[in-house]
Amino acid sequence: MAAPEVRPRGARLPRSARRTQLLGAAREVFVAQGYHAAAMDEIAERAGVSKPVLYQHFPSKRDLYLALLEQHTDELVDATRGALASTTDNKQRVAATMEAFYAFIDSESESFRLVFESDFTNDPEVRDLLERMQRGCAEAIAEVIEEDTGLPATEAQLLAVGLTGISHVTARWWIQAGRPVPREAAAALVAHLSWRGIGGFPKAEGKAGQP
């Protein structure tokens, strides 16, 4: 691939600039290799720097990973909140949220892999961050559901989680299958599924369905 392999060595950088650059290199490596297979040496090399420099900015591999992860989970929660607030028509809300979700997953950096394909979920803090993220997204959605349907909180939460599940799983499938349809089409189809259900699709002939 023509990815920005190893950056030129030798250039000195002010502390904060170096830090963000290291985060970028770490993201690339963690996304490509996962937490366990990623080596600190490799992250350092990718950034054009030696390992101790990395440790001057982050106390441990784990902390580096957590910093990165938090950044991206926050991003998704914000995107979800934004999409929900963009309209008051619920059907459009669903569409907007799906679109936001697909946009998040479709980013060049593939950073969604950190969030949805983490291989460090054994760590309690990682679990906690991911759980928080899901709560953040689901509660925002559940609030709307609860308000508009009068369902009990638990049920609303379950439905909300279901909606995030649709987007999450279909979006990853869509990427992994090589984006077989345009992003907007996929998001729209999935939004339709979410809004009308699978029973809401037209029947071909006299097959079974609703009476």
Added chain:
Amino acid sequence: MAAPEVRPRGARLPRSARRTQLLGAAREVFVAQGYHAAAMDEIAERAGVSKPVLYQHFPSKRDLYLALLEQHTDELVDATRGALASTTDNKQRVAATMEAFYAFIDSESESFRLVFESDFTNDPEVRDLLERMQRGCAEAIAEVIEEDTGLPATEAQLLAVGLTGISHVTARWWIQAGRPVPREAAAALVAHLSWRGIGGFPKAEGKAGQP
């Protein structure tokens, strides 16, 4: 916890019995710790046996994990196929499939964690197994969708994946939240969501929704 810690040492077993027992011990450890944190020593100890015995049955940690994983992915695909074949009414098909999915996840052994929370997805063969599993489930569902709606294969596949996504994500949430509602209720609610969509739930007052 009162989990069956370490089994009594000293008993000799015929080869095949030992093998299945080792698989059981491995499942317990992998489920509790994940692939990376699990040590071969611990699996052996859990089975009341020494490490070389483990290696007389499985050539490597990776192979052991793969054997275990394949077993459980097959299980889920079969359950899905069974549920789809249990009726010809599509609405009931959805309900049955959800119920099957929830049953799979609600097993005592928590073996679903191997499948849905694997920390070894970096491995190509693991990826392949999981991908196969999703294809297996999704294609079975997509076949029905395609046949009944006349949608193109890709679209049907996307919808099918969406339905698996609902079950997968809600079921895990339901477990993680401490099973806040009975399993049948959760499965039924989620089946309703899948069939009618979020737009199919009753409105509380004069709020936005379908016109």
Added chain:
DNA sequence: CCGGACGGTTACCGGCGGGTAGGATCCCGA
């Protein structure tokens, strides 16, 4: 009584990779 197959054990190796000690360089203000 004997040999060998089978199931099991202890004790060890080796490398990978996270983390660190100690020193070299360079910029900048006095």
Added chain:
DNA sequence: TCGGGATCCTACCCGCCGGTAACCGTCCGG
């Protein structure tokens, strides 16, 4: 010109764990 405080490097340590070599007891057929 001369500290001194950044920034960065080479070189190393060491613990963990997957995997193995070599050996032991026991049962069974001849």
